[in-house]
Amino acid sequence: MQFSRFGERYTGEAGILQLMDDLGDALATDERVYMMGGGNPSHIPEVQAYFRQCMERLLQADGAFERMIGNYSPPAGDKAFRAALAHLLRQEFGWPIGPDNVALTNGSQTSFFYLLNLFAGPFADGTRRRILLPLPPEYIGYADVGIDGDIFIANKPDITFLDRHIFKYRVDFSTLTVDDQVGAICVSRPTNPTGNVLSDEEILRLSDLARAYDVPLIIDNAYGTPFPHIIFTDARPIWDEHIILCMSLSKLGLPGLRTGIIIANEEVIRAVAALNAIMSLAPTTAGAALTYDLIVSGEIIRISQKIIRPYYRHKAEQAIAWLHEAMDDLPFYVHAAEGAIFLWIWFKDLPITAAELYRRLKERRVIVVPGHYFFPGLAEPWPHKDQCIRMTYSQDEETVREGIRIIAEVVRRVYDAA
């Protein structure tokens, strides 16, 4: 059996796949593993109780459960859900949107598979366009989606030090250029992996740039506002005809139900619906059915602000305190934790690569993600790429605290040996 080029492209040497296999192997042990690699959100009991109630209500409402399981939704997703969400966002932020500006997908990864391939790769006019990432490191899940190979250009960020152990990336507008090769600009906000939240000023400048060059600005809002609101600053969300805002129910606590949401102009929504139809007939119904009442009542915003945000904020602060405790003597910098569920740690002038550090940590059964995977499109050599790791702090306290203690031990040995 032979695979096509498409098959070889997607099943071959993609970094993310090797890493996933590797993580799978690491977990296939009876010993305790400190899993800080993945992006599974926490099981927050109070939030889970809400979803349990939602399912019980669905079962009680006449025929609602049967409709959820028994009917294909339209290709753009359930119309009532889309109308309710458009209404909620209109109410919250004043955006001029209706149900035809909303499409559901089988998760945010699916949204990005669609969108990045819609706006990058070969074009009918013979040109080839790319996705501009103005603020790497960026989400590892983007890296391999290009049907036609590598589709990114990334711009090296500015680094600001906020504290003896805290730093922050900022968009370097002095070097950021958009030209005919750019098909779209894309940022995650809050950023996965860094927890950065682009400032309102940065986002407005990117939006203006995108509008000026007639390309969309794609904003990955998987951790953002108004839900799940894992964002600890006062960032204002924006939307416009040329902005494609991607949301998700995953980090609210429903990753198993694979529900991505795209807010965009009607032309983009039609394209997404067409892609849904061709690649999966229709998006899955369970996430939308389960959360419909919470969207209609706006309760989803209250849950996000009153429960989810404080929960993760506390965990982030705790993890950072443990980092300081465990390695204050080491030249580490953690990125300002402004949102999302990760800490991004930079070990300045680390004498080994992050890949090698990952390997040594894995030997100690601590799983993190080495940083070099998060710089697709950044061609220029930059030692910084090999000096960072991403760790998830969504696990239980003991895992995170002990994981950090082991990381400190391993890293200290590396510096000491140099």
Added chain:
Amino acid sequence: MQFSRFGERYTGEAGILQLMDDLGDALATDERVYMMGGGNPSHIPEVQAYFRQCMERLLQADGAFERMIGNYSPPAGDKAFRAALAHLLRQEFGWPIGPDNVALTNGSQTSFFYLLNLFAGPFADGTRRRILLPLPPEYIGYADVGIDGDIFIANKPDITFLDRHIFKYRVDFSTLTVDDQVGAICVSRPTNPTGNVLSDEEILRLSDLARAYDVPLIIDNAYGTPFPHIIFTDARPIWDEHIILCMSLSKLGLPGLRTGIIIANEEVIRAVAALNAIMSLAPTTAGAALTYDLIVSGEIIRISQKIIRPYYRHKAEQAIAWLHEAMDDLPFYVHAAEGAIFLWIWFKDLPITAAELYRRLKERRVIVVPGHYFFPGLAEPWPHKDQCIRMTYSQDEETVREGIRIIAEVVRRVYDAA
């Protein structure tokens, strides 16, 4: 905003999309519509009661609901479900398979998007391969999935008349050739749209042919055995290392939960898992979680054989009786209804095209699917392609009976006017 070639390919003039828009428009009316176009399975109350119980059990089992909603599954799908299904199939049919021969996807359409692009399109050696469809008409959903455009070669079938109004397609092995241009052979069994069930002999010959040319035989078992078992003949299912069997929970009554199943050798399963990871991180969990107990107990087979098969068989027989009643005087032929939820009706020497018939029926608010969409890859002119329609008989009795009455009326007028 401009779309890439990928975007233009999938959002442009694809027949299925135009048809779907058209169906959507047709349904956007307050008047009664006789919807016999789609493939939504019936809501069978007895079966729905089972699924309701499954969800209630999930809610009662400690933490099971929370795990379903709150955890990403592995890229190939929930391991316990895959092990249970492999066990069930091993037990039923003796196939030498384990969990690593099973992958879940976000629905059968997603399975086919993966598989058809894995085995057709451009190859690294510079060749271009196609999917051989040995028994068109074939499922409309295959037609547009090729990333690189048209990827099918179809072989004109033999037609046998079984009765004054019943016919059957058979594979014409005298003209069927496999060469280097073929990347895989693909059949649906039962066939969507015709309700044909390839005989054991036909399937074995196709399997031998595929093995001889070292290409996979992809069998679309969405309506087949052991579930949902919407199959009215005694067809024996087969599997082998070079056979890729695609199943689904949709026609069991769970289309909303988008759960496709692929049974294949481990290399293909690894490729499917990789595609899941890159295109959607992980498959959705709800279908597998809901039916897990039914798979473990084998109850899913009993439900299929004792409830689902007799239900559809009765509906098929009823619909065929109504066809005879309504148009016995017309030169119509219905394909032998051996499975699936459709009737495929051939109006011999119809003086107008099926597309025009579709339009006239739509005016009368009867929605069917014109037959010419079901012949991808059959390049040679064949008037037969324009003389057929597919109608679903899964709707309520009144819809089907009255729909058939109106079809007879419209078609009679067409013949009379000629």
